[in-house]
Ligand code: SF4
């Protein structure tokens with residue numbers, strides 16, 4: 150009997166403990182949001198179409214870092230060590246949430262990427 154089997158029998162290890170740590174081999178269900186987003190392609194522009202106007206507001210005033218929760222593409226990320234917000238604009242879904250309530254301090258300037266750049270939907 151392996152250590153793993155012994156632990157399972159003793160109840161000190163669950164089945165989840167033997168799952169791989171990363172999920173590279175995980176395939177989402179066919180019609181899940183994750184699977185549908187996998188069909189989206191991006192052609193990033195060199196110029197960012199998203200800008201945080203004043204990062205000191207993020208650092209000193211905005212305690213809850215709302216944009217990191219409201220953006221469906223998780224474009225905004227709070228870097229605790231550097232005490233700054235970062236923007237991975239290349240993955241933006243152009244939904245407009247961050248300029249219509251996603252930031253209660255009106256601290257995000259969002260435009261749309263130039264023609265031919267940004268989001269490209271594929272259907273199927
Ligand atoms: S919600 Fe606005 S103020 Fe808060 S961290 Fe995001 S961009 Fe900064």
Ligand code: SF4
Pocket residue numbers: 199219220221222223224240241242243244245246247248251259
């Ligand atoms: S437009 Fe939508 S996807 Fe793009 S950064 Fe704003 S909230 Fe995120």
